[in-house]
Amino acid sequence: MSEPTRAYRFAVNVTPKPGILDPQGRAVERSLPHLGIAGVSAVRVGRRVELTVAAANEADARAVVDRLAAELLSNPLIEAYAVEPLGEAAPAGVAG
Amino acid sequence: MSEPTRAYRFAVNVTPKPGILDPQGRAVERSLPHLGIAGVSAVRVGRRVELTVAAANEADARAVVDRLAAELLSNPLIEAYAVEPLGEAAPAGVAG
Numbered sequence: 082m083s084e085p086t087r088a089y090r091f092a093v094n095v096t097p098k099p100g101i102l103d104p105q106g107r108a109v110e111r112s113l114p115h116l117g118i119a120g121v122s123a124v125r126v127g128r129r130v131e132l133t134v135a136a137a138n139e140a141d142a143r144a145v146v147d148r149l150a151a152e153l154l155s156n157p158l159i160e161a162y163a164v165e166p167l168g169e170a171a172p173a174g175v176a177g
Numbered sequence: 178m179s180e181p182t183r184a185y186r187f188a189v190n191v192t193p194k195p196g197i198l199d200p201q202g203r204a205v206e207r208s209l210p211h212l213g214i215a216g217v218s219a220v221r222v223g224r225r226v227e228l229t230v231a232a233a234n235e236a237d238a239r240a241v242v243d244r245l246a247a248e249l250l251s252n253p254l255i256e257a258y259a260v261e262p263l264g265e266a267a268p269a270g271v272a273g
Contacts, residue, residue, distance in 0.1 A: 135216035
């Protein structure tokens with residue numbers, strides 16, 4: 082790459098789609114009485130993936146993250162994802 | 178509870194602490210060349226838990242989430258958590 086690159090940090094939040102059974106969320110809900118916690122409901126457990134992308138600009142970086150989220154980090158049949166920009170990152174050792 | 182309650186939605190983002198080995202993050206990094214994706218680094222895989230808390234006010238709800246995050250949703254030895262308020266929620270079936 083001859084173009085100077087910057088490093089951008091993103092989070093990808095992956096959550097079970099509405100209506101999809103979420104055994105981990107149910108397990109959390111069932112643990113609550115043992116902790117003496119009441120009033121908590123609708124618990125959904127997903128994944129959060131944080132990563133750094135080296136690219137010429139934020140739009141290029143975002144495109145990489147979108148592809149990664151759709152093709153590798155989520156199962157589109159049962160999960161939804163949202164990309165959250167976390168700002169520019171220190172351009173440390175970027176080994177793709 | 179005689180006091181009127183509201184419902185607040187939160188997310189708890191749980192991530193491996195810096196320096197802690199993250200096998201899932203490594204697995205993602207190793208998959209990238211197969212997808213033809215370069216320039217991605219520092220991948221960390223954690224959990225994202227979304228939940229609704231019924232409480233008299235947001236501060237009370239937040240206190241419940243903080244306790245839940247520290248005692249049930251994260252392992253403080255190896256994980257850090259951050260609580261993210263998602264706003265007031267529809268006060269649907271709140272069965273603690």
